Amino acid sequence: MKNTELFSYTSEYLTRNGRPWFPVMGEFHYSRYPDSYWEESLYKMKACGVDVVSAYVIWIHHEEEEGEYLFSGCRDLHKFLVTAKKCGLLVFLRIGPWCHGEVRSGGFPDWLLEKDFVPRTNDESYLSCVKRYYERIFMEVKGLLHKDGGPVIGVQIENEYGHCGGLTGEEGEEHMRRLKRLAVGAGFDVPYYTATGWGGAVTGGMLPVLGGYCDAPWDPRITELEPSVNYVFTQERNDRNIGSDLGMGEGLTWPWDKFPYLTAELGGGIQVTRHRRPVAAAADIGAMTLTKLGCGANLLGYYMYHGGTNPHGKRSTLQESRESGYPNDLPEYSYDFNAPIREYGQISDTGLELKLYAMFLHDFGEAFCEMKTFIPEDSPQDPNDTVHLRSAVRRKGNSGYLFVNNYQRRKQMADHQEVTLNVRLPDGDISYEAQDIRNGDYFFYPFYLPVGEHAVLISASASPLCILHRTDGERYIFYGDREPHFRIEGDPGKKELIHISREDARHAWKMEFGTEEYLAVCNYPIVEEGGSCKVLFRTGETEELEIRVYPELPTVPRGFVKTGNEGIFTRYSQRISRNTPSCNLQKEEKQSSDEECRYRIELDYAEETEAEDVFLKLDYVGESLELFIDGKKEGDHFYTGQIWEIGLKRFGFPENVDITVHRLKRDMPVYLEQWPDLPEEGACRISRLTAEAEYKLFF
Template sequence: MKRLIAFFIILALVCFSASAQKIWKTDVTNVDTTVVRGHLQLGGVSPSGGTISVNSNYIERNGKPYIPVMGEFHYSRCAKENWDKELKKMKAGGISVVATYLFWNYHEPEEGKFRWDGNADLRAFVKLCDENNLDVIVRIGPYSHGEWRNGGLPDWLYGRPIEVRSNDPEYMRYVERYFKQVGEQLTGLMYKDGGPIIGVQLENEYQHAASGWALGYGRFSELTAARMDVGITQVQAGINSEGNANSAIGASHMKELKRLAKAAGIDTPLYTATGWGFATIVEDGSIPVMAGYAYAAWTPGNVASDFYLFKDIRKHPDYAPVSFDTSKYPAMAAEIGTGMMTSHERRSIVPHESFLPFMVRNVGSGNNGLGYYMYHGGNNPLFEGSNLSYTDGSVSMRSYDYQSPLGEDGYPRLGYKSLKLINYFLQDFGESLAPMVTVIPDSNTSDSKDVTTLRYAIRSNGYGGYVFMHNFQDRCQTQNLGNNRIEVQTKSGKVCIPANNTFTLKSKMSAIFPFGVEFGGIPFNYATVQPYCKVGNGFVFISLDGIAPEIVLDGKHFVKGVKSSFSQGRTYIKLVAGQACDFKIDGVDFLVVPFDMALNSYKYGDRLLFSEGIVVGSEKAEIITTSSSVNIVVWPEAKLSSEKGTITKSNSSIGSSWTLNMPEVNPNISVKKSGDRYLIVDASNVNWDELSELYIKFNYVGDRGVCLMNGYVKTDNFYVDAPWIVALKKHSEGLREHNMYFYFLPMDKNGQYLKDLSKLPDFGKSKEYLDLGTPEVIPEYRTTLFITK
């Protein structure tokens, strides 16, 4: 009787377990991977014989599929002495292409008087990109937007009897002169000359958006757009469901801009044009690049967006309808919102844990090019007494931090670390991914507020591919999604992920699982670990919390370093969750590391280094860290030494582990409170030669802060639930003679932006609230590392 009862209990548990499983099914046997070539007027050849071409689905580089990872960084918003350091950080973060705006009015503030010196030295910036093995896309305008004064159009154009952003002969005469100046600065730096410039963006949001003239009257009452286009012009990215009656005229203008650019020597394999919201492109002569802003400051707040829903983004672009035939062009994004500007009325706060799920959604949806806007923040310059910030007086005067992965002065945030996980993936596995097309499961939700359905998409060639999934939704609270199994019907048979278990996709997490693909010639049936990067001849994967790490191989293989089993024609490798381990499969090196460990990893040559500091450089490795003592793990194992300090070996489960101790620097800086709204910084005695950088972190709660020195606003900040971090080294000369003043304004109890903040202070009976908190002084150290076998 007891045995019978036990039997029924076990049977009930099995039945309950089976019923609790959520099996998500998708069929990829009918995917169409056909590409069309030769129909676009794009492409080029380098002096060494390298090639870049564009087909209907993706870019090809040297005859192989290629997915660019583009990071927006405006040289004019960064001190020239910091360009090299910040470009190195971008490359370490997995960026392969630097995208940068040219702002016409910064280079020709007075008619006929051009400047290309100092922070306006475009040529020096592009050459530094080249030295750091970074490609470049220059967004030459003539109109750029970028939350910049007049969108980059010079003040002296205002009020003249011409139509800007049109084929008006007088306007085009000025544009031609400007393009010739740009061409002269970039002579010899084009891809066809062996240089790093692989692409040019013409105009920006043409016949879609504009900004206000700084010299106009009233907010956005006079737009930087031709009068014929005012009726369809928006202030920021959005949807245009009305179309464009002037599209033929606009197409003629874009074609003429491309002609003028090429005539000026700005001749590149790729030309792009923003294509969202029915913007006009160069038909067959440019790639329409798209955008996506889940936390846009110009849309109503607290409304869940559709940007976290998977879709076939090539057939159904974000901000559709569009003006072009989507079947002719690859899906590429120029502006995926990694961050957002803030204004006095609107504090649209972008959580950095949203960045990676957003990119997983975009790549899983079919994007074959990622462009982050912004990837690196900046600071709006002052020139000849003019404020070059946006004409809307409610935005920051100087700061263009944008809540970006690398902040205004290059301070790294969580988003910088997490984006590496997909950037490295695209760099090393984009060749196999790019030809794969998107399949959207029937089970996927179309309701952005539905947070109980597993959100996933598959990119496949019919035989194998990658499963992309995430569990994030802006402005919604998500829960852990458990008991999931994905079944994919391929031309080679059915793949179950996992085969004998289920997985939990935790809240705010994302995952990419391979199936039916090879790594180093090893045929993976599937894996519940995420492909990360190639290191030398080895492969690195990431294990995720809540998902048992497992690799299943087709056929029998020799596995050394971890336990494996063979059953029914497959080799099973089960790994220990939360632990790093390295092993070999048929002599090929593999490394699996937990998610948190992967966040602190950096590629350098044929090694992967793990550290809380940032490891940068290609010719030589350097570490940038805010701690004088830092641990470094090197995989595969190698010897490590340092230019500064002492380095000792420690224990590690993988590779070799080292502890670097550098002499701790006392910055000799004074931060004193004065009254209830002021902090005074005295940095006159700082030895700047000892420091890579010196930051002050202001842990205040209030409305905003303003940084002033010698009568000028140096930067400013709208409170956004996070500390304000200011770098001082670029001000070092002025700080020798002048104090820096920080002025803070209190939060108003009735401020309309309070709805954007996650936590509000206790106002009590007061109408205002200001807490200056305790500022933190953060020295930054930098030293060269020497890695030898």
């Protein structure tokens, strides 16, 4: 079936059927996650607000041995694209040939590097290998491009070319053009062709995409880094810290005013290295996202959005390492990334945080795309400035949003008392009620926001979340922890302005029943899957599951009882009782040594478990640990001070799990944000172990 929907772009934004379009894109590496669980994970991404899934097609994962292609199991690209389409998601394929992605040799197979040519050059022998690879990939993609009714709307060529390796100048531009011609010749006929555009990278005339991370675990230093520029409002689009381990380009090689400001690598988290282990918190990513919106970004593309695990290799392990010629050592298996959705499919606090912006963009994004950025002269450009308040405005005419960020990762910002925020507009300034702005606050407020056809919200000291589209009038949902002070001009009619707390907004999920939209607030994720909504909850022996819904549902959901009202919300609850697995931790004294401690975990699932998953939660101290199932290494973790969770369903709910913890010593050349108290000899121990079962309940 041909697809008549049109995707394009202007110099300011992407378009869909000729209208401004602001999508949210999230990176998910299918070959780093079990194919049995792709569908549930893609539905989780969609529930968190992702519209487009981006994914590297990692060469070494598909052709580790020359001429022997592997497109089955977790490497089944065709199945992944079919699944994405089923879940209602669009796809951006990043086909390399070089990807980096913390993969062995940047994704190049060993055999390619053993050839007598230099990769990533215009050598015809190298390009013939790329041509053959592109053509083989397309065999899996054929029929699933957008023009054929499939989900694939875009292709990224190469990665950081001219910035991290490759040719520069006109030679580099020609190389990128050659690669694009090879991709098109192989059959990749898509609306969008992109190339990473930061740090001197060349783009071959393709749509440039940008990035930004809250820290740099690839930095060789094991000390605190300089404050990140990604928390100040600026017209500068280039993050010079990305890829600085592999080479440093300068500036941009393309005219920034000819292309929209699109991000493809906003760090949805950060992957730790052996020598440097920053922990990306939800606020780190949330404040960075808000700042990029204020700076003018018109695509939020997160890398990673879903964590994963490196697959087993035939000839070698598949992670980036110093042994393979890279400056960093990565975990052999774990690619968790502290992502919004973690290595074993857990929706994290970061996922809840980023959902705030995705929900806003789904309902307000079309008008938002057309709003230009204005940065006040007194808004500091130096991330070391922790005293002055940072702000920016995006507006079209008199309508727009004021952005304020008083957050800088790893820094204490000054508190500001009784601040009157002002916005300069063509037809006169607007002021908000005086308020205190504390260290760590970040928010955005609307001004002159149309509310239906006959009313305008002049200002509100609250952030817009979403619109509930209902036959009896729209509901505009705002959030924040201050008095909203709605100032309205005109008659909104049946349209209502609703204000909820920020915490409720983080746990809010939009649901559809029939033709009506509702807002549900629940402490557990609510995921729409195949036309039904399911709640993913973890439980002890007995617990009451509560969901608050606005407006009240026409009928009480099966299995629930209506238990009253709380403000605008109607409460529905269900008493649940589920089995909680028990776990027994035993130290294997005879197999332990001075440098490592070995443990066996025995699990008792009580009876045939109906759980979606069972998670082991390990609180440990050590340099790192390794996970073994039936004697085979299946996972690992570099210590950061966080509790490590292991999802057991992918291993068939084993009865025994073996863990090896390696000793952490005071003198190790490792950056930790917070070191544990260590005795002189160091430590390698599991301090606490619990097991939690996760269940689904349809609502």
